[in-house]
Amino acid sequence: MENHGDFFHEAKYTDQNGLLQTTKIPVVQELARKGITYLPERFISLPTDQQKFSATTHVNLPTIDLLKLRIESDSSPNEELAKLVGFFGLSFEEKKSSVGSYMSVDNMGYGRNFVRSEYQPLDWIDRMTMVAFPADDGNLHVWPKKPHKFREVMVKYAEETRNIFNDLLQAMAEALSADKNAFLKMFEPKRSELKIRTNYYPPCPRPDLAVGLTPHSDASGLSLLIQFGAENGLQVLKDEKWMSPLWPADMLLVNLGDLMEIMSNGRLTSSWHRAITSTNCERFSVAVFYNPPPDAEIEPMQDENSSNGVYRKVNVRDYVEHYYKVSPTVGKEAIMYAKVV
Numbered sequence: 001m002e003n004h005g006d007f008f009h010e011a012k013y014t015d016q017n018g019l020l021q022t023t024k025i026p027v028v029q030e031l032a033r034k035g036i037t038y039l040p041e042r043f044i045s046l047p048t049d050q051q052k053f054s055a056t057t058h059v060n061l062p063t064i065d066l067l068k069l070r071i072e073s074d075s076s077p078n079e080e081l082a083k084l085v086g087f088f089g090l091s092f093e094e095k096k097s098s099v100g101s102y103m104s105v106d107n108m109g110y111g112r113n114f115v116r117s118e119y120q121p122l123d124w125i126d127r128m129t130m131v132a133f134p135a136d137d138g139n140l141h142v143w144p145k146k147p148h149k150f151r152e153v154m155v156k157y158a159e160e161t162r163n164i165f166n167d168l169l170q171a172m173a174e175a176l177s178a179d180k181n182a183f184l185k186m187f188e189p190k191r192s193e194l195k196i197r198t199n200y201y202p203p204c205p206r207p208d209l210a211v212g213l214t215p216h217s218d219a220s221g222l223s224l225l226i227q228f229g230a231e232n233g234l235q236v237l238k239d240e241k242w243m244s245p246l247w248p249a250d251m252l253l254v255n256l257g258d259l260m261e262i263m264s265n266g267r268l269t270s271s272w273h274r275a276i277t278s279t280n281c282e283r284f285s286v287a288v289f290y291n292p293p294p295d296a297e298i299e300p301m302q303d304e305n306s307s308n309g310v311y312r313k314v315n316v317r318d319y320v321e322h323y324y325k326v327s328p329t330v331g332k333e334a335i336m337y338a339k340v341v
């Protein structure tokens with residue numbers, strides 16, 4: 001048995017027999033802090049995932065000027081925004097004791113998700129996930145109490161991103177020549193869900209063998225990402241090749257999730273993406289996920305040009321539960337759940 005150090009996340013999953021299991025996963029931040037020079041076996045990814053880790057092409061993303069969407073733009077990364085990832089500056093014990101625990105399908109709080117078994121290759125990542133909205137749901141008490149002002153900054157960031165999401169939803173509907181509120185109407189203001197996840201990728205001894213974050217699409221409607229520390233890390237699959245989007249530090253990245261693909265009846269598609277690691281730099285990203293209320297029924301938009309709907313109506317909670325039950329997958333399998341067969 002390899003010695004993985006003394007610091008573990010405990011991730012829960014349901015095994016093939018339907019039994020709840022807990023697996024201990026080494027905290028990669030602590031492994032990196034110790035200056036580990038080899039990659040522990042559990043982090044060695046499958047050879048298929050290792051293919052073309054570095055052979056990527058850089059692609060430019062279309063950019064949107066937020067001012068044109070009537071948003072007050074004070075959202076460039078500055079010292080205030082760096083506080084979003086300040087949590088990872090705490091010691092392991094402080095991090096653990098500072099975060100409350102959730103009962104959820106996706107291992108919220110400080111730790112891991114996408115865990116299905118004791119034997120799967122592990123991602124080189126530590127994460128912290130919390131629900132910002134609805135704020136009245138007993139969600140806020142589990143937020144980290146440290147560092148100082150962390151919650152305040154998070155709440156402010158959540159509020160600002162919600163405005164951006166709402167404007168984007170309108171702009172996207174208009175771009176599809178649909179009613180301006182075609183998407184927005186599904187995001188009931190008081191009950192829609194906004195989750196924030198901070199991802200930390202410490203330096204990794206073998207970026208050629210380990211994945212930072214396993215390939216996935218987000219289950220969300222929309223996701224908004226910001227990164228700190230390094231500009232390379234996110235990769236998106238396009239025409240069966242992994243591409244690195246050019247993503248400067250002062251740019252927010254909009255990512256379409258599965259629920260948006262369903263809502264748009266396949267006219268918009270969720271992206272298949274992953275994160276890679278590096279030997280000499282640490283990278284943080286903050287992802288905000290925006291979903292309609294869990295009990296909402298998503299009605300795919302009707303396309304006048306084609307009579308066949310690609311997607312059927314789904315309940316948001318059912319979809320998200322299904323997504324976490326089957327993930328991680330090798331391709332976009334979760335969304336098949338909502339496809340018309």
Ligand SMILES: O=C(O)CCC(=O)C(=O)O
Nearest residue numbers: 197199218234275285287
């Ligand atoms: O770190 C990144 O850039 C990607 C994060 C991500 O895809 C996620 O949190 O869902």
Ligand SMILES: [Fe+2]
Nearest residue numbers: 216217218273
């Ligand atoms: Fe993602």
